Amino acid sequence: MAAETDNATAQAQAPLLQALQAQAQRSDAAFYTPGHKRGQGSPAALARLLGMAALRSDLPELPELDDLFAPSGPIAEAQALAAAAFGADRSWFLVNGSSCGMAAAMLAACDPGDKIVLPRNSHQSAISGAIASGAMPVFVEPACEPSAGLAAGVAPAAIDAALAHHPDARAVLVVRPTYQGFCNDLAAIADRVHRDGIPLLVDEAHGAHLAFHPELPQSALAAGADLVVQSSHKTLGALTQAAMLHCQGARIDTERIASALQLLQSSSPNYALLASLDAARQQMALEGHARMTQTLALAKRARDRIPHQAGLPVLGLTPSHRSGGASALDPTRLTVDVSPAGLSGFAADGLLRDRLGVTAECPLPHHLTFALSLGNAASDTDCLIRSLAILSEQFGCSQASAAFALGERPPSDLSRSPREAFFAPSQSLPLERAAGEVSAESVCPYPPGIPVLVPGEAIAPATVAYLQQLRRLGVRITGCRDPHLRALRVVRAP
Numbered sequence: 069m070a071a072e073t074d075n076a077t078a079q080a081q082a083p084l085l086q087a088l089q090a091q092a093q094r095s096d097a098a099f100y101t102p103g104h105k106r107g108q109g110s111p112a113a114l115a116r117l118l119g120m121a122a123l124r125s126d127l128p129e130l131p132e133l134d135d136l137f138a139p140s141g142p143i144a145e146a147q148a149l150a151a152a153a154f155g156a157d158r159s160w161f162l163v164n165g166s167s168c169g170m171a172a173a174m175l176a177a178c179d180p181g182d183k184i185v186l187p188r189n190s191h192q193s194a195i196s197g198a199i200a201s202g203a204m205p206v207f208v209e210p211a212c213e214p215s216a217g218l219a220a221g222v223a224p225a226a227i228d229a230a231l232a233h234h235p236d237a238r239a240v241l242v243v244r245p246t247y248q249g250f251c252n253d254l255a256a257i258a259d260r261v262h263r264d265g266i267p268l269l270v271d272e273a274h275g276a277h278l279a280f281h282p283e284l285p286q287s288a289l290a291a292g293a294d295l296v297v298q299s300s301h302k303t304l305g306a307l308t309q310a311a312m313l314h315c316q317g318a319r320i321d322t323e324r325i326a327s328a329l330q331l332l333q334s335s336s337p338n339y340a341l342l343a344s345l346d347a348a349r350q351q352m353a354l355e356g357h358a359r360m361t362q363t364l365a366l367a368k369r370a371r372d373r374i375p376h377q378a379g380l381p382v383l384g385l386t387p388s389h390r391s392g393g394a395s396a397l398d399p400t401r402l403t404v405d406v407s408p409a410g411l412s413g414f415a416a417d418g419l420l421r422d423r424l425g426v427t428a429e430c431p432l433p434h435h436l437t438f439a440l441s442l443g444n445a446a447s448d449t450d451c452l453i454r455s456l457a458i459l460s461e462q463f464g465c466s467q468a469s470a471a472f473a474l475g476e477r478p479p480s481d482l483s484r485s486p487r488e489a490f491f492a493p494s495q496s497l498p499l500e501r502a503a504g505e506v507s508a509e510s511v512c513p514y515p516p517g518i519p520v521l522v523p524g525e526a527i528a529p530a531t532v533a534y535l536q537q538l539r540r541l542g543v544r545i546t547g548c549r550d551p552h553l554r555a556l557r558v559v560r561a562p
């Protein structure tokens with residue numbers, strides 16, 4: 069009881085935020101970076117946009133502000149408070165998003181050539197991690213909703229099968245929740261992975277809020293994961309790019325995490341990002357339950373009303389998702405099927421944004437995913453419900469949903485490690501002539517940032533057809549040199 073009270077008192081503090089506030093208020097003849105010197109030399113338009121308070125607090129690693137790579141002051145204190153709040157043994161603050169956390173996780177868990185079991189719907193950052201570390205992915209195909217290609221995640225049985233075939237795997241990585249909020253039975257996966265004495269790494273980029281309400285799916289740390297990466301900026305109140313990496317237990321070499329993070333992050337970390345992590349943790353520790361109660365109520369109201377008022381179904385957890393391995397759905401993600409209105413997700417996204425003042429998180433061929441968080445108000449969800457009703461009534465058409473069907477991406481056939489293919493001599497080929505070759509680059513629709521091709525994968529004719537469809541739909545493509553997908557970079561034959 070006394071320990072709980074001590075923790076509650078400690079969680080009310082925000083040591084890094086307070087240290088930054090103190091330094092921003094201090095008068096100082098600044099002969100250090102950044103060059104704008106506490107905003108004095110900032111471009112006027114930037115000062116108008118951000119305000120002088122923000123610029124005065126844009127400070128470097130002054131002695132009172134600690135050092136991200138050798139923390140012993142307010143950063144160390146803030147990270148320790150974060151570890152306690154999220155249920156970790158140790159936490160690190162990240163200034164380059166979950167992207168650098170994922171790469172650091174793979175560099176820490178794998179030596180070059182080591183196998184890592186990965187779901188094929190992993191985010192691009194896991195592939196970047198494989199390129200940086202030299203790890204060889206053993207891909208597990210996630211179960212998909214057949215009609216729309218929405219991945220429900222990987223089932224414990226699929227991980228079991230992958231480990232049975234690859235007993236020499238050094239780690240397993242799981243993405244949970246998925247972009248749409250699907251959560252698999254992580255406790256069962258953790259049990260299976262730990263039976264082989266190897267660590268379970270979890271990309272919880274979309275789940276930093278899970279620890280703060282019992283009606284949300286269990287958090288990865290609570291389910292027994294060894295290493296968890298969270299984009300605190302995606303679902304909490306931290307600034308964009310601010311993220312955390314958490315560890316528990318002894319299966320991960322924490323010294324190696326620290327070295328990897330130093331390899332991947334700037335030596336001039338932005339203190340607004342770091343302080344925002346401290347503030348977001350404090351907010352969740354003090355008000356997380358109440359904030360999540362409100363967010364859940366808003367999400368429930370929208371989930372109940374959208375089908376009635378707009379005639380559009382909202383994705384729920386069906387028996388087919390359950391048999392595909394999903395055991396829970398984060399209710400704060402609303403994925404609306406817009407195909408009954410005769411619209412593709414991409415068309416609906418444009419209409420909502422341009423005509424109705426609503427912006428979704430992620431368009432898909434048939435769906436739009438809306439991310440609700442502690443920042444949303446009832447006026448936002450009311451606007452969403454109303455706008456979806458208008459979308460159906462005024463902009464809907466009679467086009468059959470089959471018109472937006474995207475064929476299946478064929479299963480992965482990885483003939484070389486992503487690192488080997490990335491560094492191999494390569495050449496550019498027109499997309500139409502790329503079938504039969506090995507990709508030298510990632511091809512990644514964004515959002516959601518799940519690559520269709522990764523370096524080292526054989527390019528099947530069906531993959532070319534799939535990419536042609538994406539090109540026709542005008543989907544934004546990243547990762548590859550030609551974002552218009554006229555050409556692909558392929559490994560040159562020896």
Ligand SMILES: Cc1ncc(COP(=O)(O)O)c(C=O)c1O
Binds near residue numbers: 170274516
């Ligand atoms: C599943 C997943 N993992 C990792 C990332 C990378 O996160 P960040 O944007 O914080 O670098 C993303 C980003 O969208 C993501 O969706």
